Amino acid sequence: MTERQPLPHAVPGAQPEAVARGYDPSGVRPAASGTAPRPSAQPYPAVPRPAPAGPGKPTPAGTRAAAPLDPADRHRLLEGAHHDPHALLGARPAPGGVLFRTLRPYATGVAVSVQGTRAELADEGDGFFAAVLPLPAVPDDYRLLVTYDDVEHQVNDPYHFLPTLGDLDLHLIREGRHEQLWEALGARPMTHGGTTGTRFAVWAPNARGVRVTGDFCYWDGTGFPMRSLGSSGIWELFVPELGEGARYKFEISCPDGSRVLKADPMARRTELPPATASVITDSHHIWRDQDWLDHRARTAIHEAPLSIYEVHLTSWRPGLSYRELAEQLPAYVKDLGFTHVELMPVAEHPFGGSWGYQVTSYYAPTARLGTPDDFKHLVDSLHRAGIGVIMDWVPAHFPKDEWALANFDGAHVYEHAFRSEHPDWGTLEFDLGRTEVRNFLVANAVYWCEEFHIDGLRVDAVASMLYLDYSREAGDWTPNVYGGREDLDAVAFLQEMNATVYRRCPGVVTIAEESTAWDGVTKPTDTGGLGFGFKWNMGWMHDSLEYMHHEPIHRKYHHNEMTFSMVYAYSENYILPISHDEVVHGKGALVSKMPGDWWQQRASHRAYLGFMWAHPGKQLLFMGQEFAQGTEWSHDHGPDWWLLDETYAAAGDHRGVRDLVRDLNLGYLATPSLWQRDTSPEGFSWIDGNAYEDNTFSFLRYDADGDPLIAISNFSPVVRHAYRIGAPGEGVWTEVLNTDSLRYGGSGVTNPDLVKAEPVPWHGRSHSLLLTLPPLATVWLRPA
Incomplete structure (x- = not known):
């Protein structure tokens, strides 16, 4: 995209006020005192x-x-x-x-x-x-x-020029119901009154005045004051002949007489951090994913396979742009059989070390990897490869950077006036009870789904939004009108967001990262639920990892940590997450959580994945864990891809685990009993959930036609010969997956022959199977 040169609204060589004050309004560096930037060319003849x-x-x-x-x-x-x-x-x-x-x-x-x-x-x-x-x-x-x-x-x-916003836009904004807010606010190239240019509009309800400034006027906005559009709090100006590529900000006169220079909250493109100016942009991408969207709209995702690969885009393959990622990521994910990728936050954020969870520009994909159209190209490429795209979304809080949302017009606008500080993260909480703030966020959820064809939103830190006393001591919070600790504004916001997204975007799914026992996270809003499609099963994750952390000799004392999830498995629609949060901050990689020597660690890693893929609920795995990376994740260098080099191939260490993940996904996709009735108790039955002395777990999964799959995990390091388990009637079974297979780096203890159910009652069933259980392994069997 060609950047526009500054427009000649100031004399080159003069000393505009912004420069004379000794700073560069783009937020990058101090400007040289007494000098103004001189354009290399003028856009006007x-x-x-x-x-x-x-x-x-x-x-x-x-x-x-x-x-x-x-x-x-x-x-x-x-x-x-x-x-x-x-x-x-x-x-x-x-x-x-x-x-x-x-x-x-x-x-x-x-x-x-x-x-x-x-x-x-x-x-x-x-x-x-x-x-x-x-x-x-x-x-x-x-x-x-x-x-x-x-x-x-x-x-x-x-x-x-007359105002570019009509009465309907202003009415919807005042009502908090402008579901395409990005069409009304921000900087939008357009033709107005027969003239091409850019419309600027910003919500600053407490401002005494607002001016637009940028490189087109040498960062002196004196000549570009905006008009107030009445009680809406919107300020607007159409600047003719100004187009894509120009950098800009809003200079706001605050109620106390001071001035602040702010990036556009609705900016759809930003400068590359650490620069902070907004950039005028328009989309020219031509979508080619209609087949995917049609398929998505007619698919009931709760009854479909959903296997998610979580990715941090800037570190998956460090140095790759959106377009370069589009050449590699879809092929890799498709080869491993995952149905979706989940992208850690993509919206622009100033500090890379936040991994995107401290957002300053909610409507702009990060410029670190390219332009908004480049990001659309990546999503398009994933869709055309048959891969869905879920994106982390962060409506709970935002950072305090003075050039962004905090104290936007000299007063509390986006944040609470009296409860703004988040006690854990040093950030500010959105005032979800304010109509315009709620509209800003609801429209943002719709924006990513409609403009970027995102298939799902994983909503971060939902628990911190739901409770007024979250991480607060007594006296640091005020009960709601009923005397409770529930944040009623947050509840109403989440319900509205979910209802709006599901109504406007067929086939899109929302996912809550909610770590408490809040009732009804995935229940419909018309029955009082929050309306999410899925909830991360944090309880399963913590319990199962705690079990795996123990030496096998001690695991029998923690047996219930692997079975307790089935007590509540159907209270919500669950996703089983082994996410980035579990492999950072000293927690170690997934394989390093396992006890024993390197062979036992890898075997336990494989057995755990086999158990996870068979357990009711969809699954999510963070990058690097698909090949048993031994070090915890670093956002600076990403996965240790070198572990897959030929040097390590002979031992089968890492390639074997990657091959297992591929086979888990392919077997999962081909077996409806593993996903079709995830949210129905009829889809699961314990064979033996109490074999704590043996460290084994065996259960059945059923599809809608009643066709079964047996999964049995042996979390002890010994081979169990002639191990009998109950079977659902007579028939012949075949082993379809064994995590101890030689090709995965295992010891090769398998059940190579067909296994016939014997009329020997066992585990309360009329028939049973006699199996050999490999050490630290999971086995799947299906009727032959």
């Missing part, structure tokens, strides 16, 4: 400037000086604190004709070209130029001829 008719003799005849501005209005315009600059600037009827007035700081002269004539405007000082022309009515079209350093430029007058 210079036109010859004819000699004036004579000193004090403007043309056409009858042009006369304008009545001076009211001193108070003049002062407020210069200070950026006027609510209605369009009432003072532009063209309007006046005694004797039409008054033209413009504010062009650092210009040495301004003329107006109208109806084939040219008239010089009188210099009123401080950048104001004005005159009354003898015209019968305000012309539909005119141009300003602005001179800087003896070079004249022809421009449209921003103050000649």
Whole structure:
């Protein structure tokens, strides 16, 4: 994309106010005092400037000086604190004709070209130029001829245009029901009144005035004050001839008289961090994923396979852009058989070490990897490979960076006035009881699904939103109107977000990271539930990892940690997550959580994955764990891909685990009993959940037609010969997966022959199977 050069609204070499204050408003570095950036080229053509008719003799005849501005209005315009600059600037009827007035700081002269004539405007000082022309009515079209350093430029007058937002937009914003808010606010290239340019609109309800500034005016926004659109709190300005690539921010006059320079909350593109300016952009991507969207819309995801590969895009293959990732990630994920990827937060964030969980620009994909269209290309490529895309979304809190959402217009706008600080993360909590804030976030959820074709939103830190006393001591929180600890505003917000997303975006799923026993997380909103499609099963994750952490000799004392999940398995719709949170901050990688020597660790790792894939609930695995990476994840260098090199292939250490994950996914996809009745108790039955002395677990999974699969895990390091388990009637069974297979790096203890059910009652069943259980392994069997 070609970047636009700065527009000539200030004199190169002069000292604009922003630069004179000693800082660069883009937020990158101090600006050199006494100098202003000089563009290498001008986007407007210079036109010859004819000699004036004579000193004090403007043309056409009858042009006369304008009545001076009211001193108070003049002062407020210069200070950026006027609510209605369009009432003072532009063209309007006046005694004797039409008054033209413009504010062009650092210009040495301004003329107006109208109806084939040219008239010089009188210099009123401080950048104001004005005159009354003898015209019968305000012309539909005119141009300003602005001179800087003896070079004249022809421009449209921003103050000649009607508002770009209509009454319906403003009504929906006031009601908090503008579900496509990004169409109304932010910077949007458009054609308005027959002229191309960019519409700027921002919500700043406490501001005394707002100006748009950027590289197009050398970061001096004096000449671009915005108008207030009444009680909506919206400020708006259409800047003609300004297009994609220009950097901008909003300069806001606060209630206390101070000024702040803020990035656009609705920016759809940003500069590359650590730079902080917003960037004007428009989408040119042509989607080619309609087949995927049609398939998604007609698929009941709770009754479909869902196997998720969690990815941190900037570290999966460090250095790759969105478009380069599109060449590698879909193929890798498809080869391993995962149905979806889950992307850790993609929205722009200033600190890479936050992994994206401290968002400053909720509507902009991070510029670290490319443009918004580049990100669309990645999603499109994944869809065309048959891979769904889930994205982490963070509506619970945001960072305090002074150029972003915090104290946006000098007051608490996006955050709570009295309960803004999050006690754990040093961030601010959204004021979810405020209509416009709720609308900002609900529309943002819709935005990612509609504009970027995202298939699911995994909502981060839901528990921290639901409870007023979350991580707070007594006296640090105020009960709700019923005296309880539930945050009723957060509940209403989550219900509205879920209901809106499901209504507008067919086939999209929402997923809650909710770590408490809140009732009804995945129940419909019309029955009082929060309305999520799935919930992360944090209890299963913590319990099962705790069990695996123990030496096998001690596991019998913790047997219930592996079986307790089935007590509540159908209270919600669950996803079983082994996420990034479990392999950072000293927790170690998944394989390093296992006890014993390296062989036992790998065997336990494989057995655990086999147990996980067979357990009711969808599954999620974080990158690097699919090949038993031994070190915990680092966002600086990502997975240890070198472990898959030929040097390590002979031992089968890491490639074997990767092959197992592939076979787990392929077997999972081909076996409806493993996913079709995940949310129904009829889809599961224990064979023996009490074999604590043996460290074994055996159970049945059933599909909608009653076809079964047997899964049995042996979490002890000994081979169990002639091990009898109950079977669902007569028949012949075959081993379809064994995590101890030689090709996975195991010892090769298998059941190679068909196993016939014997009429020997066992485990309360009329028939039973006699098996050999490999050490530290999981085995799947299906009817032959």
